[in-house]
Amino acid sequence: SLAAKLDGILKKLQGHGKLDERTVDEALRELRLALLEADVNYRVVKDFVASIRPKALSEQVLASITPGHQVAWIVHQEMVRLLGGESAPIHWSGIDPMVIMLAGLQGSGKTTTAAKLALLLKRQQRRVLLVAADVYRPAAVAQLRTLSSQIGVDCDGGEGDPVAICSAAAVRARREVYDAVVLDTAGRLHIDSEMMEELARIVAAVSPKERLLVADGMTGQDAVKTAQEFHATLSLTGIILTKLDGDARGGAALSVRAVTGAPIKFVGVGEKLQDLEPFHPSRIASRILG
């Protein structure tokens, strides 16, 4: 484990009485490797390790019988703090239907997550309208329609202009008193200005209270670029990390949180529609640190 590795390095400190910066830096190098292996972004790692350094050079580490475990504990605490508190995932307010918009790269899990969210809300006694605003991908609408019929939730959308589809759905939701509208959008590249512009137009048209980035939990270094661009266009209110039911360390969680400041609200932990869990920073921190 990381704690054991750090212990091995920092045990050299003991019995010396004064803190050896070089030994601590060796331990920090080990930490850095662990984080890079866990897919945390290079720059995020640099900043994180720099913030740990003064804490690692503290009296409390020197005084500890197991300085490595002490540093590992400090690292864990700091990571949990960075990953954000466990706030209430979706904020309900007002009488208008809550519009939740999902966006992200191709294949990240948006359509499946849209249905998962709809099921979650339905179980909270909310009336939900799912909206298939992906008119590009073959059978995308059929996919969402199939999922929505599986969970007994209404589904709108299909053909035409995604902005018009979303607007029409929002109008219908208000008229027919739905509690929530979940917009499933097409996967797109953050460098595709036309498609990013489409997202901006959807936001302008329906003012979604929740603008969530759905990101693959197995993403590597690129997570930062993607998150930054989507955040710049949408001003994200939250992030959902998917496919964390495998053995990926999930370093992307720290990266996207660090560059957007948006809270991670949910994690996808499987392909079934029940497989959506609220985000637990401590669990993800342990996973990233291995």
Place this chain on the structure above:
Amino acid sequence: RSSSAENRQELLDELEELLIQADVGIQTAGIIRDDVSAYFAVHPGATWDDVLGIVRASMVRMLSAVPPAEAAILPPIPPEVVLVIGVNGGGKTTTIGKLAYRHVQAGRRVLLGAADTFRAAAVEQLAIWADRVGADLLAQKSGADPASVAFDAVAAGRSRGNDVVILDTAGRLHTKVNLMQELLKIQRVVGKAHEGAPHEVLLVVDATMGQNAIAQARQFHQSLGITGIVVSKLDGTAKGGVVLPLARELGLPVRWLGVGEGLDDLEPFEAGAFVDALLS
């Protein structure tokens, strides 16, 4: 500018950042860094461009060290059967559409087997691709046994005289034992339908994947034997550098690159061009 010791260290740090951010991973970055340090020892005045030349050569060497697949050497008795696998959302179904298009353009008769019987609208998605590119489709009712669909597709390909049968499978995480067993069963029954099949087992790897792609590839390779990799979504900003450890540690060759969502957006892999794009 020529380098002093301080400049050289700065250069090595910049190089490390470039490589790590391309997802080549710590081990591979370390090997390349050692190659550059060795070069510096002989050429202390090396510039950034000289260094990039060494890095490029080192990477091309890693990628070219992989032996070619047997399928490329021994043409199979038709139909050639290609099994496409990988984790969820990587681009398997779309890649199959693109591969089929290539074959059809080359005058071959292609049959697509819709062996993803699990995911919502998976069969419909493949059906649209078959229609788009001019390939035949074999599918069964939703929820059917994927091995049964795969068997039928290969058997049909044989009796109808198709040149190529490409089998789509459901995305699956390599950690799910029952899903890996399902894949093994598909491979086994396909071999029963046509001796020597599947001739190609292609693993589709999303270019945005991090180091977990190595664990994925290792498990899929151990279970089934992968003959080639397709790196998808290289039209984004991710570099797909994980193919370097896949070549080094698992000896897996890259066959194709997905560079978009259209039927034409597939390129044959070429090490030099790939490395140039990674380093750009």
